[in-house]
Amino acid sequence: MEPHVIQSLLEESSEICVSIYMPMFRWGREKQQNEIRYKNLLRDASELLGNDEVCTASTRDAIVKRLELFRAEGTHDAWRHPSAGLALFATPDSLEVLPMGKRVTEQVHVGERFYLRPLLPAMHGDGRFVLVAVSQNHVRLFEGSQEGLEERSPDDLPENLKDALNIDEFTTALQHFSYTEGGHVDTMYHGHGGGEDDHKQTILQFFHRLDNPLSEYLQDRNDPLIFAGVEYLFPIFKEAISYSHLLADPVTGNFDNAKPEMIYEKAQEVVQPFFQKNTMEAVQRYHSAHGQNRATDDLETILKAAEMGAVDTLLIREDATFWGHIDDQGHIQEDGTPNEVSQDLLDDAAVATLNHGGEVFVVRGEDFPVENGSAAAQLRFEVTAMTS
Structure with missing residues (x-):
């Protein structure tokens, strides 16, 4: 979570501030329970506002109306693609909705400022990340959190090298060059007479075609991006991708047919040290200061x-x-x-x-x-x- 988000909540000026936190169901029929849970929390918020000596009837009505309008907004991404948790911050004049990468205890707070304690872990990474698994045959994009991986399919993300480079009669016009790493086989494609430089230039062009849709998908985010693929491809991917939060360590292997659970397990080996780095440095500074x-x-x-x-x-x-x-x-x-x-x-x-x-x-x-x-x-x- 960007620091400016919490800073804006700190600076919110209002006599009455309502903070709501709720865990979310992310898949299947259980998603229908999200709206029921929200209705119950909305009722609790209304009761707390009604019992607050500072809160006037008009203030309570204005806040409740904002929260009810959000519930009715079925196209909001929080309802269509729920995260592990959801935080809402309401005043008579504003409503901030924040998805959370980890489950939270459902709770409602009314006070002269917003209640931020459940948000604090997200200041230095709440476990959310994005993973792109790439081979020449397949491109897969995943959203990761402390709950697991969920595959995404942006419309403009190429499905493979052939799709990205608009190559006609792909299998007959090109030769195959197989690159083997640790028992995994990935295939490089090049024209007649091509050498290793030709292979790299083809792959580099492929990754350049991935850069724009990835950048648009990750716009205004600072979640770490993990590359998953054979090790040969990672330096070329780094050269082509402009997103500034690409992690220095990849997840290596071929993941064309891998289950999300297996990819997630490997991704945790890379992303957990990243999230813990700043925190452990702060702990060491505390010991030194002591x-x-x-x-x-x-x-x-x-x-x-x-x-x-x-x-x-x-x-x-x-x-x-x-x-x-x-x-x-x-x-x-x-x-x-x-x-x-x-x-x-x-x-x-x-x-x-x-x-x-x-x-x-x-x-x-x-x-x-x-x-x-x-x-x-x-x-x-x-x-x-x-x-x-």
């Missing part, structure tokens, strides 16, 4: 530092929750579960950090630098300056 007295895992100190703009990097343990409130003496009181006075203090810490230009990372439990901790922060100056 030795310089510029790190803390005390949530009360973190909240104070974040409000002052002193948090450089905030680490939040994946799946951790901390519902509580600040008492009259400025100390944290943990409530355990949400109530009329409690807030998600991890969400508060994240929003304050982001508002002051800091970074936020959601870290897997096994990688979190503090045992049993829910948050840890690298500070811009020594902890003693925060606690004195």
Whole structure:
């Protein structure tokens, strides 16, 4: 997810903000349950708005109307091609709809700002990627997420080399040159008298024809693109493709007839280290800062530092929750579960950090630098300056 998306949600100005998160069914008849689930969440939102002392009847009606209009918009891509999850952010004057690459717990929040905690993992990659499996005989495009692979068929994406280069009488006009790698055979095509340079130029032209439809399909996205094919083809593909988020490591083999489950398993070996790289570097920076007295895992100190703009990097343990409130003496009181006075203090810490230009990372439990901790922060100056 692009950072500017979350930044725009942080900057949204409204007395009443509604945040809705829901998991989605992606395939088969179960997709019909998405609308039922949404109706139930919409009802919950209406009830919460009605019980909010700040919310007027006209404000509630305006927000509910926007949410109902979205439900009725059956052609919206969120309904036609659902992702693993869906997030909606509504005010009386706006509605933002964001697909999510991982399932989320269904929930509704009403407050003076949007609730962003479930979005935070997506700031540094939410597991979504695109994979293109290419041979001269077949081009396959997949959308990947933490849920698996789903094959796509854009109308303008060539099906194979023959389709891309508009070669007539393909099998009789060209000779075959077979390239074998690790038991996989891929076929290069060239004219009479052609050599290896001719093979490369033919394939390069083929990949140039793939570039435009791929670029259009990936327009305004920053999801990593994985190349899947025999190793010989990858350097040529890199030369031809203009998309800037092509991963440096390919998935090698011939996948013309491979099942999506097998391709997905191989893709995870490439994409997971990519998604974890920035997070693990942030964890290492925390350890280094700890030795310089510029790190803390005390949530009360973190909240104070974040409000002052002193948090450089905030680490939040994946799946951790901390519902509580600040008492009259400025100390944290943990409530355990949400109530009329409690807030998600991890969400508060994240929003304050982001508002002051800091970074936020959601870290897997096994990688979190503090045992049993829910948050840890690298500070811009020594902890003693925060606690004195």
